[in-house]
Amino acid sequence: MTTLLPEAALDRLLLQHEVEQFLFREADLLDRHEFDAWLELFADDLRYVMPIRLNLPSKDGETRESEQALALFDDDKPFLEARVRKLRTGSAWAEEPPSRTVRLVTNVMVGAPDPETGDFAVTSRFLLNRNRHEDEEDTYAGSRADRFRRTSDGLRIFERRIMLNQSVVLSKNLGVLF
Amino acid sequence: MDPRQGRAFVDGERTLVDRAVFSDPALYQQELGRVFARSWLFLAHETQFGRAGDFFTTFMGADPVIVTRQRDGTYRVLLNSCRHRGMRVCRYDSGNAKAFTCPYHGWSYGTDGTLIAVPEERAAYGERLDRSEWGLAAVPRVETYKGLVFGTWDTEIPPLREYLGDVTYFLDVLLDPDGQGAVMVPGVHKWRMRGNWKLAAEQFAGDTYHVASTHLSAVLAEPGRSDEAPMPTTGFQVAMSGGHGIGGLDGFDYWRTAGFSEEVCEWMAGLADRAERHLGRPRARDAVFFHGNVFPNLSLLFIRSNLRIWHPKGPDAMEVYSWAVVPASAPPAVRRALLLDYQRHFGPSGTWEQDDGEQWHYSAGSGDGFIARGLPLHYRMGHERVPQASFPDFPGSVDDVYSEANQRCFYERWSELMAVPHPAEFRDGARPGIGTAGGSVDAQVVAP
Numbered sequence A: 001m002t003t004l005l006p007e008a009a010l011d012r013l014l015l016q017h018e019v020e021q022f023l024f025r026e027a028d029l030l031d032r033h034e035f036d037a038w039l040e041l042f043a044d045d046l047r048y049v050m051p052i053r054l055n056l057p058s059k060d061g062e063t064r065e066s067e068q069a070l071a072l073f074d075d076d077k078p079f080l081e082a083r084v085r086k087l088r089t090g091s092a093w094a095e096e097p098p099s100r101t102v103r104l105v106t107n108v109m110v111g112a113p114d115p116e117t118g119d120f121a122v123t124s125r126f127l128l129n130r131n132r133h134e135d136e137e138d139t140y141a142g143s144r145a146d147r148f149r150r151t152s153d154g155l156r157i158f159e160r161r162i163m164l165n166q167s168v169v170l171s172k173n174l175g176v177l178f
Numbered sequence B: 001m002d003p004r005q006g007r008a009f010v011d012g013e014r015t016l017v018d019r020a021v022f023s024d025p026a027l028y029q030q031e032l033g034r035v036f037a038r039s040w041l042f043l044a045h046e047t048q049f050g051r052a053g054d055f056f057t058t059f060m061g062a063d064p065v066i067v068t069r070q071r072d073g074t075y076r077v078l079l080n081s082c083r084h085r086g087m088r089v090c091r092y093d094s095g096n097a098k099a100f101t102c103p104y105h106g107w108s109y110g111t112d113g114t115l116i117a118v119p120e121e122r123a124a125y126g127e128r129l130d131r132s133e134w135g136l137a138a139v140p141r142v143e144t145y146k147g148l149v150f151g152t153w154d155t156e157i158p159p160l161r162e163y164l165g166d167v168t169y170f171l172d173v174l175l176d177p178d179g180q181g182a183v184m185v186p187g188v189h190k191w192r193m194r195g196n197w198k199l200a201a202e203q204f205a206g207d208t209y210h211v212a213s214t215h216l217s218a219v220l221a222e223p224g225r226s227d228e229a230p231m232p233t234t235g236f237q238v239a240m241s242g243g244h245g246i247g248g249l250d251g252f253d254y255w256r257t258a259g260f261s262e263e264v265c266e267w268m269a270g271l272a273d274r275a276e277r278h279l280g281r282p283r284a285r286d287a288v289f290f291h292g293n294v295f296p297n298l299s300l301l302f303i304r305s306n307l308r309i310w311h312p313k314g315p316d317a318m319e320v321y322s323w324a325v326v327p328a329s330a331p332p333a334v335r336r337a338l339l340l341d342y343q344r345h346f347g348p349s350g351t352w353e354q355d356d357g358e359q360w361h362y363s364a365g366s367g368d369g370f371i372a373r374g375l376p377l378h379y380r381m382g383h384e385r386v387p388q389a390s391f392p393d394f395p396g397s398v399d400d401v402y403s404e405a406n407q408r409c410f411y412e413r414w415s416e417l418m419a420v421p422h423p424a425e426f427r428d429g430a431r432p433g434i435g436t437a438g439g440s441v442d443a444q445v446v447a448p
Helices: A007-031 A035-039 A077-087 B025-034 B121-125 B160-164 B167-175 B197-206 B216-221 B262-279 B332-345 B353-367 B405-418 B437-445
Strands: A042-051 A071-076 A100-110 A120-132 A136-151 A154-164 B041-045 B054-060 B063-069 B075-079 B094-096 B099-101 B108-110 B115-117 B141-145 B148-152 B182-184 B189-194 B235-240 B244-250 B287-294 B298-301 B306-312 B317-327 B397-400
Touching (some): A007 A100, A071 A077, A071 A154, A071 B332, B041 B063, B041 B182, B141 B167, B244 B405, B397 B405
Parallel strands (some): A042 A154
Antiparallel strands (some): B054 B063, B108 B115, B141 B148, B189 B317
């Protein structure tokens, strides 16, 4: 005898699975340098932001984020496309020869879809290992807060906020994508 | 001559530089005293501070310091190291403080550095601790130029304005284009790279030459790139007394080629008119300033609204603190456009900056090999050539855009300083001993 889940719970399970598969595929595309396919996962009105983390008294939070303040990334889709074009020139020396990367994405939590728009928020954690040349080894750990929209072409991210766990970036560049 | 002294590493004609200057640990230790402790070092911009007690932590050479704004609007710069066990008394990036209390045993210092409280003082020390002698070491000289706060540990070198000399003519273009000054965009990019700090400083001083190879990918990928208005290939390098260098290009409409919106382009055109009235030609209007370095380690990018400092972190590592600096008169939309213009091209993720870091990383170990160590590096570009540069009347010595005159000037200054031992080197052999640096600055810190 089968116990049926309430329909709403089943929808949430399916959505959780769909989002996880989306994020795993995204990480796989980046690790395999399939940048064009990666760009397609983002909406045209994308905002892609990585704030600067600060060492502040615990009562004062850990960022002073603003549109009028510096960030580590603050890109729209055309500029992300420019980053990808750069990587394809053959003379993007910071990634030529390319890094070997492994992205682990975990702790995926999916928020409830907005009843009107259907948009929803997803938070996750990542661990990005980057190895280059002979002995370069960088580890980037952090969290991401994404906002998803369902379109006729499938799920698309229209907002990504990346929190890197470093206040001083401990690698010579952020030449990899998050 | 002591073979470890700087002049031995930059040859008589100054067109060759020994690779050891980028990797030798002994030279690095000498440099901390002979170069960094004897120069005016950039600390912060005044717009990073609002009220008394506001502070910003940074470095002078390898020494951690706290820059604090005092009640009278002046700045006090304190060595961020408790006099008891050396613990950093402030471990925040910036903020507001009434006092700096060491987390270790609780010694507490006023924002002027005075030791104001010692826990269990009577039980621990009786009457024997003279607090007036144990304040935080304070930088004896702090001066400002157009919002930039500088400090030096040296009591003998000329005042800041004189130290900067001719480079102020160019700095004004970034720091005060229209008489209303400039502001730092909130936030500091901080990142760590392999490579000696001089690799970066000399590049900003005079190396327009690397752009075509190092930054080709960024130029090709730029959104809205137009081949109709290419950057000119003619320009200038200016080498100045004191080791400063500035490079730029003959005038072109940078703002139109950079893909800014019509609104931003119009505002920048208005700024150019105001700058012409305020600064006068040719530094306004006729030339486009590109890169520069104020000796030893403050660098600028004029057309990317950027100011940065290269903190030395050992012979083959550096840490960058980098800001966007914009005209104070710029409205929010222009400020945002300028900060993005800086941040998308420079800073840790910048499409231009990334590739500089790669060059410095793989130049860094060039003196490690036995054979390579014996091959000095080539700094001869433009040497013994009659300059054709466009602005012969600029202050300083003007050369063509493709010239290493600025790098030669940088190393000339560096080797002058490196040839003279720092007084602290004579105490207790080569190592600073008890009461050396700390002792000499005590006198500066006690006066409340």
